[in-house]
Amino acid sequence: MSALVGPGLFPFTLAALVMAGLVLVEAFSLLLGQSASGLLDGAIGHDAVGEGVGAADASEGLSPAALLSWINLGRVPFLILLILALALFALAGLILQGLATALLAPLPALAAVPLAFAATLPALRLTTRTVARLIPRDESYAVTAEELVGATAEVTLGPLDQGLPGQVRAHDRHGNVHFLRARAAADASPMATGTRVLLVDRVDAVYVAVPAPADL
Structure with a gap:
């Protein structure tokens, strides 16, 4: 247990704990008859966010809006995307540090965090693309809102x-x-x-x- 809070693993352990907390919040809110994910999307204007980042698909360069569109923000609920991002980041970090420890020694957090983040982005894109196909969308291509x-x-x-x-x-x-x-x-x-x-x-x-x- 002490190894999980060591300097090299602490960012990833923290991400896993935050992810678990968000999952509990969503599950508890569903028991109360409201989805925390839906409430959050309503508060931040999920539809407007989706339209805004979608417009960046055709832009050149790696702008923040283009990156958000690339990881499918607006196609999956924001809270679900955040939970997936934290889970994948924690998993990537634990695997990376496990391999580094087996080969030589754990990486410093300043080196491990950017590497884990770089591994998280493509995995998050693939995961959210799959989730977007499973989650019913507010609007269909067949009819207008x-x-x-x-x-x-x-x-x-x-x-x-x-x-x-x-x-x-x-x-x-x-x-x-x-x-x-x-x-x-x-x-x-x-x-x-x-x-x-x-x-x-x-x-x-x-x-x-x-x-x-x-x-x-």
Whole structure:
């Protein structure tokens, strides 16, 4: 145990501990009916971030925006990307120091951290690309976001109120499933998980919902 907090391994042990803490936060938030990942994306404007870094794909050079786009920020939830980055960084560091110890001696942290970071980036790109295919996206290429206004949906992470957005599951005209961030309309009562709702508007990438009429 003492070896894990030695100077050469401490940055990677710390990354692993922070990663574990974030996983616990996400798991606990899901038990409470809200996703910490979804709440964080709503707070920082996940859709806007995705559009902003996506526009950097065609830019020349290695700008910060291009790097964020390269590791798929905007295609996976920010908290999930952060958890993956910390896990891969910790793993790369532990493997690197293990090999260095077997060959000669542990590397100084100032040398090990940049090497582990360099190994983390391509691994993170591959991992987030895979995760992006598995996580339902708010919008589909088949329809525009505005076309989902007027659709009925079911609350999957609630209750929906006028506070932080929750999540609803909706179907478009093609039958595709969309998981969307939504909150209750200003004059609507809170809507619990499982409630059928009607999406009546979309404001700042968040849908506005009211209880669905019985005849819909």
